[in-house]
Amino acid sequence: xxxxxxxxxxxxxxRDFYPDEMxxxxxxxxxxxxxARSFGYQMYDGPLVEPVSLYEAKSSKELxxxxxxQLTDRGNRQVALRPEMTPxxxxxxxxxxxxxxxxxxxxxxGPRFRYEAPQRGRAxxxxxxxxxxxxxxxxxxxxxxxxxxxxxxxxxxxSADDVVIKVxxxxxxxxxxxxxxxxxxxxSSLIPWIDRRDKLSREKWHTALKSEGISKKHxxxxxxxxxxxxxxxxxxxxxxxxxxxxxxxxxxxxKYDPSIVRxxxxxxxxxxxxxxxxxxxRAVLGGGRYDNLVELFGAKPxxxxxFACGDMVIMELLKDTKKIPDLNTSPTQxxxxxxxxxxxxYALKTARMLRYAGIxxxxxxxxxxxxxxxxxxxxxxxxxxxxxAGPDEQAQNQVAVKNMKTKQQKTLSQxxxxxxxxxxxxxxx
Amino acid sequence: xxxxxxxxxxxxxxRDFYPDEMxxxxxxxxxxxxxARSFGYQMYDGPLVEPVSLYEAKSSKELxxxxxxQLTDRGNRQVALRPEMTPxxxxxxxxxxxxxxxxxxxxxxGPRFRYEAPQRGRAxxxxxxxxxxxxxxxxxxxxxxxxxxxxxxxxxxxSADDVVIKVxxxxxxxxxxxxxxxxxxxxSSLIPWIDRRDKLSREKWHTALKSEGISKKHxxxxxxxxxxxxxxxxxxxxxxxxxxxxxxxxxxxxKYDPSIVRxxxxxxxxxxxxxxxxxxxRAVLGGGRYDNLVELFGAKPxxxxxFACGDMVIMELLKDTKKIPDLNTSPTQxxxxxxxxxxxxYALKTARMLRYAGIxxxxxxxxxxxxxxxxxxxxxxxxxxxxxAGPDEQAQNQVAVKNMKTKQQKTLSQxxxxxxxxxxxxxxx
Numbered sequence: 001x002x003x004x005x006x007x008x009x010x011x012x013x014x015r016d017f018y019p020d021e022m023x024x025x026x027x028x029x030x031x032x033x034x035x036a037r038s039f040g041y042q043m044y045d046g047p048l049v050e051p052v053s054l055y056e057a058k059s060s061k062e063l064x065x066x067x068x069x070q071l072t073d074r075g076n077r078q079v080a081l082r083p084e085m086t087p088x089x090x091x092x093x094x095x096x097x098x099x100x101x102x103x104x105x106x107x108x109x110g111p112r113f114r115y116e117a118p119q120r121g122r123a124x125x126x127x128x129x130x131x132x133x134x135x136x137x138x139x140x141x142x143x144x145x146x147x148x149x150x151x152x153x154x155x156x157x158x159s160a161d162d163v164v165i166k167v168x169x170x171x172x173x174x175x176x177x178x179x180x181x182x183x184x185x186x187x188s189s190l191i192p193w194i195d196r197r198d199k200l201s202r203e204k205w206h207t208a209l210k211s212e213g214i215s216k217k218h219x220x221x222x223x224x225x226x227x228x229x230x231x232x233x234x235x236x237x238x239x240x241x242x243x244x245x246x247x248x249x250x251x252x253x254x255k256y257d258p259s260i261v262r263x264x265x266x267x268x269x270x271x272x273x274x275x276x277x278x279x280x281x282r283a284v285l286g287g288g289r290y291d292n293l294v295e296l297f298g299a300k301p302x303x304x305x306x307f308a309c310g311d312m313v314i315m316e317l318l319k320d321t322k323k324i325p326d327l328n329t330s331p332t333q334x335x336x337x338x339x340x341x342x343x344x345x346y347a348l349k350t351a352r353m354l355r356y357a358g359i360x361x362x363x364x365x366x367x368x369x370x371x372x373x374x375x376x377x378x379x380x381x382x383x384x385x386x387x388x389a390g391p392d393e394q395a396q397n398q399v400a401v402k403n404m405k406t407k408q409q410k411t412l413s414q415x416x417x418x419x420x421x422x423x424x425x426x427x428x429x
Numbered sequence: 430x431x432x433x434x435x436x437x438x439x440x441x442x443x444r445d446f447y448p449d450e451m452x453x454x455x456x457x458x459x460x461x462x463x464x465a466r467s468f469g470y471q472m473y474d475g476p477l478v479e480p481v482s483l484y485e486a487k488s489s490k491e492l493x494x495x496x497x498x499q500l501t502d503r504g505n506r507q508v509a510l511r512p513e514m515t516p517x518x519x520x521x522x523x524x525x526x527x528x529x530x531x532x533x534x535x536x537x538x539g540p541r542f543r544y545e546a547p548q549r550g551r552a553x554x555x556x557x558x559x560x561x562x563x564x565x566x567x568x569x570x571x572x573x574x575x576x577x578x579x580x581x582x583x584x585x586x587x588s589a590d591d592v593v594i595k596v597x598x599x600x601x602x603x604x605x606x607x608x609x610x611x612x613x614x615x616x617s618s619l620i621p622w623i624d625r626r627d628k629l630s631r632e633k634w635h636t637a638l639k640s641e642g643i644s645k646k647h648x649x650x651x652x653x654x655x656x657x658x659x660x661x662x663x664x665x666x667x668x669x670x671x672x673x674x675x676x677x678x679x680x681x682x683x684k685y686d687p688s689i690v691r692x693x694x695x696x697x698x699x700x701x702x703x704x705x706x707x708x709x710x711r712a713v714l715g716g717g718r719y720d721n722l723v724e725l726f727g728a729k730p731x732x733x734x735x736f737a738c739g740d741m742v743i744m745e746l747l748k749d750t751k752k753i754p755d756l757n758t759s760p761t762q763x764x765x766x767x768x769x770x771x772x773x774x775y776a777l778k779t780a781r782m783l784r785y786a787g788i789x790x791x792x793x794x795x796x797x798x799x800x801x802x803x804x805x806x807x808x809x810x811x812x813x814x815x816x817x818a819g820p821d822e823q824a825q826n827q828v829a830v831k832n833m834k835t836k837q838q839k840t841l842s843q844x845x846x847x848x849x850x851x852x853x854x855x856x857x858x
Contacts, residue, residue, distance in 0.1 A: 006482065006483065006486050006520075006725050006726050007480070007520075008520050008521075008523045008524035008726050008728075009524070010475065010476050010479070010520075011476060011478055011479060011480055011502075011506060011508055012504065012506070014476035014477075014478055014479075015476060016474075016475050016476070016517075016521050016524070017473055017474040017475070018473055018521065018525070019471035019472065019473050019535065022471070022472045022473050022474055023471075023472075025474075026472065037760035037789055037857075037858070038784050038787075038789050038790070039784075039789070039790070039791065040759060040760060040761035040764075040789055040790065040791035040812075041760070042448035042451070042452075042758055042759055042760070042858075043448065043451045043452075043455065043858070044446055044447055044448050044451050045445075045446040045451055045454075046439065046445050046446070047439050047440060047443035047444060047445070047554055048443075048477065048510075048540055048542075048554060049440055049443055049498070049510075049542075049554065050439070050440060050443075051436070051440055053435065054435065057435050069478070069500060069502060069503075070500065071498060071499065071500035073440075073498060073544060074544045075441065075544075077440060077441070079440055081477075081478075081510075088445075091435075091436075091437050091439075092437075092445050092447065094437045095437035095438070095445070096447070101806070101809065103793075103794050103795070103806070105791070106448065111477055111540075113477075113478075115502060115503045115504075125476055125477060125478065133794060135794070135795075136794040136795035136798075138794055138795050138796070138797075140767075140773065140777075140792065140794050140795065140796065141794040141795070144792065144794060151784075244773070244777065247773075247774050247777040247778060247781075248777055248780075248781055249781050296435050297435050297437050299437075329471055330469060330471055331466035331469060331470070331471070332469035335469075338569075344569065344673075344676075345676050348569075348673065348676040348677055349676060351677075352676075352677055352678050355467050355468075355580075358467075360466050360467050360468070360469055361467070361468070361469065362468065362469035362534070363569065363573065364532075365532050365562060365564070365565040365567055365569050365570040365573060366532070366564075366565035366567050366569065366570070367567070367569065368567075369565075377530075377532070380530065383469075428466075429466070429471075429472070
């Protein structure tokens with residue numbers, strides 16, 4: 001092959017994470033973890049590859065047939081790269097249902113794969129945070145899951161002015177649809193169209209519904225009920241949910257919205273979706289209550305509520321609202337320069353002492369490099385302090401410490417050095 | 430399809446991580462990160478899917494042709510699930526070589542996929558820690574990479590009695606091979622057989638080498654030089670490497686071993702492999718110096734040294750040496766039980782106060798569940814404290830705190846509660 005044509009670019013729809021991008025990704029994941037853990041959630045994970053049959057049974061037809069990356073392994077197994085986490089969650093719970101018991105509070109952060117057109121806030125490989133509370137079928141449980149999302153927004157600096165969680169209830173929606181004259185057989189074909197309403201022009205939306213055999217009068221009734229924001233009190237579940245979220249301190253983040261339905265078939269009660277207040281981006285996260293998690297595996301019925309939050313739309317929102325922090329990419333607190341070859345031993349011992357004291361320390365790895373180039377590296381890497389130890393300092397068991405920002409230099413004994421660094425510590429990854 | 434046949438098991442060679450298993454995985458990863466960061470290494474990541482052509486150019490033929498999971502995506506791209514990290518590292522560095530500069534200290538922890546026979550310490554999806562120092566071609570750089578591995582072992586409780594890092598140098602090996610009468614054209618076919626020597630009987634190994642056209646006399650010469658542990662001083666690189674590692678405090682962990690060669694073609698200097706001292710397991714980690722990282726992309730030559738450490742053999746070694754810690758799976762410090770429906774509000778407000786104080790708090794999510802069942806859940810989940818607040822306690826703005834281990838109970842004001850919990854805090858994930 002002509003290797004000179006080897007591309008340095010990742011495959012279309014896939015992303016590289018250089019250290020500066022990785023630092024932001026870790027910052028985001030750390031806040032997801034912290035929010036979930038503050039409510040007692042435990043991290044779990046499953047394989048990145050699952051049988052296609054699992055997704056055929058548990059995922060939407062569109063996802064499996066149009067968006068999965070599928071392959072046949074060398075043992076002739078039909079498998080797919082994990083496009084979503086819920087099927088693996090269901091499989092794992094079914095496997096050990098008896099032993100696990102309830103309530104279960106679980107979360108996962110990991111890669112998902114979907115073959116879609118890459119665009120702003122969407123790639124073919126992305127990361128997703130899934131939180132689920134399995135067992136109790138109560139407004140308290142529903143409120144808790146939504147509260148974790150609020151807590152996460154709060155922790156990453158997104159206020160209720162930046163983001164809103166719109167909440168609805170499938171049962172309320174269905175009773176409203178019935179009152180408007182729709183038949184229950186129509187619900188499952190209607191819901192995807194209600195879900196897609198804000199992505200289409202009014203005209204196109206009407207045409208689509210007409211082609212589903214729905215009359216103009218019924219479409220107009222539907223529009224009316226999807227705009228009536230004054231009926232949440234008719235649902236006891238919603239009323240209790242909002243009152244619980246208020247007691248928890250998250251009232252500002254949440255709002256009833258009759259047009260939120262979520263596209264998926266399996267939701268049975270509370271459904272919700274977080275959106276940017278400007279309405280510029282797709283949903284930041286979404287979820288709801290489901291009742292039929294594990295029945296397909298022959299396990300005991302089990303209800304749950306959960307959400308999934310991708311890493312990409314939230315990043316766009318953080319960019320738009322200028323809330324991405326300026327992070328240190330390097331964990332290093334101090335660079336030890338090497339004066340010359342014969343000073344290497346002294347430098348190594350100083351590094352050893354500092355690491356022993358818990359200070360992340362780099363030694364410049366080439367004693368033949370000139371000192372100013374070594375210091376330039378410290379500056380470029382964002383290392384706050386540098387040590388210079390020439391023959392004079394060594395003779396007296398001292399070092400000169402240079403503050404890379406102020407350019408000030410100070411001569412210290414080895415003992416004083418640790419004190420000095422700990423006083424000047426900045427938080428690093 | 431007959432959905433009752435839906436399996437609850439993961440695909441062959443893939444693993445589920447229930448919360449208790451995930452806690453151990455995270456413990457291991459945290460120590461990998463901490464060891465790398467104490468030397469100033471920065472985390473990076475690449476896609477889990479790369480073009481097959483990248484691996485054809487950068488990986489061994491055996492790996493690509495026999496062990497990759499390959500697929501054709503919906504845009505007709507031939508891609509493979511990442512079997513190793515170095516090709517992605519090379520691609521990423523070639524992409525921004527100018528901008529990145531050197532030295533680069535990078536590490537990654539993430540999934541790798543290889544279709545091999547699953548066995549003890551080996552699965553088809555595993556996690557691997559890659560550490561690389563790109564740029565300087567010095568004994569200090571070589572020593573630093575090996576030191577990170579030692580530091581990691583030290584941090585997870587594996588002493589030099591449990592694990593040894595065997596070190597060799599390809600240049601020394603090649604000069605010994607030349608002295609023994611081998612031609613340089615023979616080296617690349619010889620090295621894989623030297624690498625496999627301890628996996629074969631002496632007889633089979635002889636037969637294999639004979640079939641490569643090597644005479645009995647030469648095979649015996651080879652055996653002699655692979656056993657001569659007294660020649661490392663002949664290599665200035667090795668001498669300096671060991672002296673640097675001694676200055677760094679890691680002498681106990683490292684040892685010269687002329688039979689360590691590492692199978693891969695691309696190593697050019699120092700090579701090393703960590704093994705359990707008992708010699709029961711396959712290599713715990715391995716690596717070496719390479720000179721031709723990015724040339725295939727048309728980039729400037731760049732030397733580096735690195736190692737890769739999988740998550741599975743090290744876990745086997747930790748099991749064998751009884752060094753796996755007893756970890757808390759749940760992050761929760763306290764469970765707030767709900768006395769009855771009307772007590773929910775008081776419970777919610779107590780939870781809010783505790784979370785605000787940074788205490789991971791669970792509320793039992795169903796007020797209709799009996800108290801003893803709620804406490805049983807706390808016990809099973811390993812939550813150290815539980816709160817019980819009946820009408821009497823509520824009336825006086827108090828709570829009863831139960832220590833789940835000692836079964837002792839104490840009535841406290843809300844204010845005293847936070848002090849009490851912080852005093853009883855145990856480290857949680």
